[in-house]
Amino acid sequence: MKSHFKNLNFSKGVMAVFSIYAILFAGLYYSPFSVMVKWWERDDYSYCYLIPFIVLYLLWEKKNYFLDKIAMPDWKGMILLVIGIAFYWLGELGGEFYIIYLSSWFILVGICVLNMGIRKVKTIIFPLFFILTMFPLPNFFNFKITLILKIISSKLGVMMMQVYGMSAYREGNVIDLGFTKLQVVDACSGLRYLFPMIVLSILLAYFYKARWWKKLVLVLSSVPLTILTNSLRIALTGILSEKFGSKVVEGFFHDFEGWLIFMITLGILLGEMWILEKLFKNKDAIEIIDYGDKESIDAGEALKQGSVLIRPQFLVSVVLLSLTLGLTQGIEFREAVPMNRSFSEFPMKVGEWVGSRQLMELKFVEELDFSDYIMADYKDESGKIVNFYVAYYASQRKGESIHSPASCLRGGGWSFNQAGSAHIVLKDGSMMPVNRAVIEKAPVKQLSYYWFPSRDRILTNAYQMKLYNFWDALTRQRTDGSLVRVITLVYPDESLEAAEKRMQAFISDINPVLKEFLPR
Numbered sequence: 236m237k238s239h240f241k242n243l244n245f246s247k248g249v250m251a252v253f254s255i256y257a258i259l260f261a262g263l264y265y266s267p268f269s270v271m272v273k274w275w276e277r278d279d280y281s282y283c284y285l286i287p288f289i290v291l292y293l294l295w296e297k298k299n300y301f302l303d304k305i306a307m308p309d310w311k312g313m314i315l316l317v318i319g320i321a322f323y324w325l326g327e328l329g330g331e332f333y334i335i336y337l338s339s340w341f342i343l344v345g346i347c348v349l350n351m352g353i354r355k356v357k358t359i360i361f362p363l364f365f366i367l368t369m370f371p372l373p374n375f376f377n378f379k380i381t382l383i384l385k386i387i388s389s390k391l392g393v394m395m396m397q398v399y400g401m402s403a404y405r406e407g408n409v410i411d412l413g414f415t416k417l418q419v420v421d422a423c424s425g426l427r428y429l430f431p432m433i434v435l436s437i438l439l440a441y442f443y444k445a446r447w448w449k450k451l452v453l454v455l456s457s458v459p460l461t462i463l464t465n466s467l468r469i470a471l472t473g474i475l476s477e478k479f480g481s482k483v484v485e486g487f488f489h490d491f492e493g494w495l496i497f498m499i500t501l502g503i504l505l506g507e508m509w510i511l512e513k514l515f516k517n518k519d520a521i522e523i524i525d526y527g528d529k530e531s532i533d534a535g536e537a538l539k540q541g542s543v544l545i546r547p548q549f550l551v552s553v554v555l556l557s558l559t560l561g562l563t564q565g566i567e568f569r570e571a572v573p574m575n576r577s578f579s580e581f582p583m584k585v586g587e588w589v590g591s592r593q594l595m596e597l598k599f600v601e602e603l604d605f606s607d608y609i610m611a612d613y614k615d616e617s618g619k620i621v622n623f624y625v626a627y628y629a630s631q632r633k634g635e636s637i638h639s640p641a642s643c644l645r646g647g648g649w650s651f652n653q654a655g656s657a658h659i660v661l662k663d664g665s666m667m668p669v670n671r672a673v674i675e676k677a678p679v680k681q682l683s684y685y686w687f688p689s690r691d692r693i694l695t696n697a698y699q700m701k702l703y704n705f706w707d708a709l710t711r712q713r714t715d716g717s718l719v720r721v722i723t724l725v726y727p728d729e730s731l732e733a734a735e736k737r738m739q740a741f742i743s744d745i746n747p748v749l750k751e752f753l754p755r
Contacts, residue, residue, distance in 0.1 A: 248544055256346055259556040260339070263323065263563065267335045274371040282431040286369035289438070293362035304355040308548045312348030315341050316552055320559055328568055328708035329701040330636040336370040342556070349548040361441055368434045374638070384429065387462055392469030399474060432461045432500055439504060449511050456507060460500055468496045568708045571606075571629040572715040576752045578609035578625065586744040588613040590623070603638060606630075613741065621723045621741045625749065631704055631714040637697075640685050640720050656695050659684070662743040669742075670695050673731065674722075682734045684742065685720040691755050717753055 275283045294301075319341030326334030344363055347356045356363070371377075436457035440450035583590040590611040600608075606629040613621050628637060657671040667686070674681040687694040690713060694700050704714045721742060725734045 251544055262560045264339050267332055279427045280371050283369045290362050290365055294359055297359050300358040304358055306355055307352035308350055308546055309348050309352040312345045315345030319345055325705055329705040330631045331701055333373040349552055388466045388469055391466030395470035396473045428465055428497055429461045432457045443508055464496045464500045568712055569630045569714045570712045572713055572754050574627055574752055575754055578607045581609050585748055587616050624720045626718045629715050631716055637716055637718045659739045668693055668695050680725040681722055682725055682738055683722045687718055688753055689716040
């Protein structure tokens with residue numbers, strides 16, 4: 236075994252191959268991985284700091300199996316490499332970090348298969364798959380799952396408090412206890428417990444020597460278990476706040492509650508493993524992982540010094556990665572397209588509508604990172620208001636792209652009804668697609684439309700926007716685009732149909748003016 240280490244770790248050819256791949260990988264992924272590490276600073280993904288160390292441990296644990304296999308280069312790895320490069324361009328030009336992270340994984344595994352072969356890579360397949368757990372999920376997915384978890388946790392938490400005997404009423408993610416109100420914010424959504432617990436359950440299943448179905452049960456049970464225990468935390472917060480005041484929902488007590496619930500969930504998972512073992516012990520056979528027969532040929536005979544540098548698999552993969560890196564650094568696929576006119580010139584009198592310009596808080600301006608925007612309240616002759624907001628992006632890049640308002644408008648007790656796509660008829664008789672939703676929080680009701688003017692298109696779907704960004708970056712060197720959002724109050728003295736007519740009349744009047752400002 237010592238000879239294995241000697242030949243594997245200190246072969247000049249192997250070290251040269253590793254160094255070349257490392258340089259290319261760093262050139263391609265240094266920027267997106269820097270952003271990924273910043274995401275890890277958020278509480279929801281702080282567990283990701285541990286993933287690289289866990290992967291290293293898992294690789295170390297499999298070193299004997301790995302070193303007993305001789306490297307047998309396999310062209311099948313080229314399939315994974317090409318998929319990784321395709322994902323890289325899709326993420327790079329479409330402005331989506333998560334696709335780029337996935338591309339790094341495909342390229343890494345593809346390189347391993349190309350240079351070592353499937354049989355050798357199979358011995359470390361779990362650590363390779365475990366790498367995926369350190370990639371932060373896309374923003375739109377985070378927003379959706381956070382919202383869902385907040386609502387579910389709020390509902391279950393209120394039910395538990397009512398069973399206890401407390402008077403509790405829920406509006407969205409706001410819980411009214413009478414003497415105070417609790418808001419189930421992102422910190423209490425369960426997201427920062429769900430992902431770590433899923434990752435932990437995967438690790439437990441990996442080390443759990445049992446049949447595959449038991450492992451699957453263990454992993455799947457972590458999701459409802461985490462939601463249930465997090466709801467228990469919310470219920471405990473409400474109960475304790477009644478007895479001891481608001482100090483239990485903040486600071487040390489709040490964090491201690493989270494840690495305690497996490498440990499309880501872990502204990503339940505361990506108990507679940509014990510119960511599964513007791514109930515099905517006699518029906519189980521010990522699962523043996525077969526990595527194949529040991530190969531006694533010394534690894535140094537298969538990987539002779541310098542030979543790896545002239546292998547066609549290595550040369551082709553290096554050429555493809557170098558070409559990708561060169562194109563990324565040498566060609567600008569996005570031009571920053573300026574607006575036809577600045578929104579500072581946008582008229583505050585359009586037809587019968589008279590507007591008053593609104594200013595957005597600096598923190599939101601910095602977060603949204605647009606090139607220009609306008610936000611104004613327009614009144615009709617009867618005094619009814621329509622809020623008009625447009626954000627323009629001269630060039631959409633990773634982390635600098637349009638945010639769908641579907642995520643931002645939810646929460647705080649507001650509910651979305653009749654949400655979906657629709658078409659409105661403009662004054663010229665043409666039809667324009669929009670997203671439409673009725674937003675309610677008793678007794679207030681609002682009607683919202685939004686859409687994405689994208690070059691010469693009107694889009695209503697964020698996925699469409701990503702794909703068109705990718706295609707137009709390749710063919711037109713353009714990724715500029717806009718978000719238009721229009722909201723009006725459904726006044727107590729009017730019907731929803733009346734508000735609908737007001738919105739469509741406003742859009743018919745404002746749309747021709749807006750076209751003068753946005754590039755086509």
